[in-house]
Amino acid sequence: MKINKTDILLIIIALLAGYTIFQMNGIKTDVAGYNDKIESLQKEIDSVYTANKEIDNQIEKVDNHIVNVDKEIDNVTKNITIIKNNTDEKVNSITTIGNVELEQLFANRYN
Numbered sequence: 864m865k866i867n868k869t870d871i872l873l874i875i876i877a878l879l880a881g882y883t884i885f886q887m888n889g890i891k892t893d894v895a896g897y898n899d900k901i902e903s904l905q906k907e908i909d910s911v912y913t914a915n916k917e918i919d920n921q922i923e924k925v926d927n928h929i930v931n932v933d934k935e936i937d938n939v940t941k942n943i944t945i946i947k948n949n950t951d952e953k954v955n956s957i958t959t960i961g962n963v964e965l966e967q968l969f970a971n972r973y974n
Contacts, residue, residue: 960968
């Protein structure tokens with residue numbers, strides 16, 4: 864019986880195929896482990912979403928507080944402008960009064 868190269872090649876391929884088939888039985892995936900990991904990741908994602916919602920609520924409260932403070936600042940600025948204008952009017956009215964009138968005002972006021 865004569866063995867040629869093609870027969871040797873076929874025998875080697877058959878042996879490799881058989882070895883591969885038997886080794887595939889040894890490779891098993893831990894589906895339950897992967898499902899547990901996926902479940903734990905999903906819980907972490909859910910907790911991050913919850914924390915994000917709480918942060919968004921706090922940001923909204925701070926934004927509302929900032930709006931209220933801005934309104935108060937605007938009111939104070941308006942009051943300062945009104946007081947400044949009134950003061951300017953009084954200062955300008957003093958400059959229009961003559962010396963005689965000023966002396967008379969202080970003389971009458973401080974007898």
